[in-house]
Amino acid sequence: MADANHNGAAIEVRDLRKHFGRQQVLTGVNLQAPTGMITTIVGPSGCGKTVFLKHLNLLLRPDSGEIIIDSVEVTSLSGRALDPVREKLGVLFQAGALFDSMTIFENVAFPLVEKTRLTRDEIAERVRETLHEVALEGVETKYPSELSGGMQKRAALARALIGKPKILMLDEPTTGLDPTRTGAIHALIRRTQEHFGLTVVMVSHEVPKVFEISDRVAFMHGGKVGLFGTPDEITSAKNEEFERFLAGKAAADEAD
Amino acid sequence: MNLIEPIERFGEDILEAVAALGNFILFLAQAFRLIFAPPYKPRLAIRQVRTIGAESLLLVTLIATFTGMVLGLQGYNTLRRFGSEGALGTVVALTLVRELGPVLAALMIAARAGSAMAAELGAMQATEQIDALTVMAINPIQYLVSPRMLAGVIAFPLLTSIFDVVGIWGGYVIGVGLMGAPGSSYMNGIAANLESHDIATGLYKALVFGVTVTWVCCYKGYYARRMATGVSEATTAAVVLSSILVLAFDFCITAIS
Numbered sequence: 001m002a003d004a005n006h007n008g009a010a011i012e013v014r015d016l017r018k019h020f021g022r023q024q025v026l027t028g029v030n031l032q033a034p035t036g037m038i039t040t041i042v043g044p045s046g047c048g049k050t051v052f053l054k055h056l057n058l059l060l061r062p063d064s065g066e067i068i069i070d071s072v073e074v075t076s077l078s079g080r081a082l083d084p085v086r087e088k089l090g091v092l093f094q095a096g097a098l099f100d101s102m103t104i105f106e107n108v109a110f111p112l113v114e115k116t117r118l119t120r121d122e123i124a125e126r127v128r129e130t131l132h133e134v135a136l137e138g139v140e141t142k143y144p145s146e147l148s149g150g151m152q153k154r155a156a157l158a159r160a161l162i163g164k165p166k167i168l169m170l171d172e173p174t175t176g177l178d179p180t181r182t183g184a185i186h187a188l189i190r191r192t193q194e195h196f197g198l199t200v201v202m203v204s205h206e207v208p209k210v211f212e213i214s215d216r217v218a219f220m221h222g223g224k225v226g227l228f229g230t231p232d233e234i235t236s237a238k239n240e241e242f243e244r245f246l247a248g249k250a251a252a253d254e255a256d
Numbered sequence: 257m258n259l260i261e262p263i264e265r266f267g268e269d270i271l272e273a274v275a276a277l278g279n280f281i282l283f284l285a286q287a288f289r290l291i292f293a294p295p296y297k298p299r300l301a302i303r304q305v306r307t308i309g310a311e312s313l314l315l316v317t318l319i320a321t322f323t324g325m326v327l328g329l330q331g332y333n334t335l336r337r338f339g340s341e342g343a344l345g346t347v348v349a350l351t352l353v354r355e356l357g358p359v360l361a362a363l364m365i366a367a368r369a370g371s372a373m374a375a376e377l378g379a380m381q382a383t384e385q386i387d388a389l390t391v392m393a394i395n396p397i398q399y400l401v402s403p404r405m406l407a408g409v410i411a412f413p414l415l416t417s418i419f420d421v422v423g424i425w426g427g428y429v430i431g432v433g434l435m436g437a438p439g440s441s442y443m444n445g446i447a448a449n450l451e452s453h454d455i456a457t458g459l460y461k462a463l464v465f466g467v468t469v470t471w472v473c474c475y476k477g478y479y480a481r482r483m484a485t486g487v488s489e490a491t492t493a494a495v496v497l498s499s500i501l502v503l504a505f506d507f508c509i510t511a512i513s
Binding site for chain 1 (some may be wrong): 367379380383385387388390391392393394
């Protein structure tokens with residue numbers, strides 16, 4: 001993939017800790033997500049991967065630790081000071097989080113309408129291009145509830161991409177999709193990443209299928225990253241927890 | 257160990273309650289401050305004035321008509337015992353303008369628009385739409401709550417005024433039209449005895465209730481738990497709490513004015 005610079009990380013996390021009430025959810029996460037690559041976070045449910053992603057997209061603040069996004073240490077920033085960092089991020093939520101009171105066109109155009117001074121025509125052009133990019137056309141006037149799950153994911157991805165982010169964060173992008181659509185969304189993520197040279201951080205439960213499009217995999221366990229490397233490296237690492245996770249995953253898929 | 261644990265838990269509950277109250281008040285302060293902060297989006301507030309105001313008009317008019325009719329009927333029957341049917345207009349108008357107008361209008365708007373507000377924000381919270389605003393660097397309180405609060409401040413006094421006028425008319429129809437109280441003294445009594453201080457008190461109440469209802473309903477929706485029952489809980493709590501606060505604040509304002 002892309003060449004690494006001196007440390008090569010678009011996102012660097014050091015010893016991140018977070019608790020809710022009496023429960024310690026993150027127990028010291030360390031991670032480096034290299035620039036221009038897809039880093040996928042996997043792990044058993046309850047391992048803290050969604051909470052961790054919410055720290056990366058600046059929705060939660062840690063108790064301690066550092067998060068460096070594109071060379072900016074963000075845990076010391078708050079309020080409006082975070083806006084320039086947020087503008088570098090595109091986020092796709094698990095359920096899409098499209099605004100259900102707006103049409104698909106209005107949803108995708110929303111970040112441009114609210115945050116830029118582009119004219120109506122320029123915005124319409126950008127929306128058309130972006131919807132073409134995610135292979136979703138002819139649905140501009142429909143409402144999110146009128147689309148299938150896969151189409152909603154594409155529309156939400158278009159909304160995340162329209163601000164031309166440097167980093168894309170995806171929270172379980174294939175939840176609720178059948179295997180064919182899962183493959184299509186994976187291919188779309190890879191193609192989009194290559195086309196825009198994006199850094200992608202993704203939480204996924206689609207193991208081991210998601211390894212096909214991942215450059216790096218972080219296996220989270222007990223609130224920290226237990227194993228990190230290329231998909232080949234971690235599958236051949238003979239890590240007991242990881243193998244138990246893979247076996248459990250296979251058993252669960254069998255039961256489906 | 258066993259002795260200390262309940263005390264610890266009690267302390268935790270108290271701390272949690274104090275934190276929640278602080279959060280509740282900070283929410284109001286933040287929403288209010290952000291009304292005056294750029295970027296200004298008047299169209300959001302205008303749309304809310306339509307939702308809270310114009311779309312509540314029919315309900316408020318209906319309730320006002322019946323309230324005025326009851327006041328006309330009951331007031332006439334009571335006043336006749338003292339031979340003072342001529343004071344009917346004054347009684348109806350003062351009751352409506354100072355008390356029933358602002359309170360009943362606020363309760364009706366809370367039930368109609370406030371519940372919808374809590375449900376809408378609750379559903380947006382549950383489906384991560386509020387988080388989606390945050391990650392786009394749009395302050396969700398400024399985008400969702402401030403326009404509703406501004407619209408409440410505009411719409412409540414207007415709806416209350418309409419409630420008052422319609423209620424006085426309803427009292428006239430029953431008291432004068434049906435029961436036969438003297439029509440000229442109904443209107444002249446109002447003109448002579450309803451002071452601008454009375455009207456100001458009523459509108460001041462409407463203003464306070466406008467903030468209260470939008471504040472409580474937005475807060476309950478905004479912090480709804482992220483599940484299906486979370487939205488219904490938030491909606492119920494929003495209507496109940498805003499009704500209680502409206503009546504409590506009504507007493508306070510009446511007592512000091």
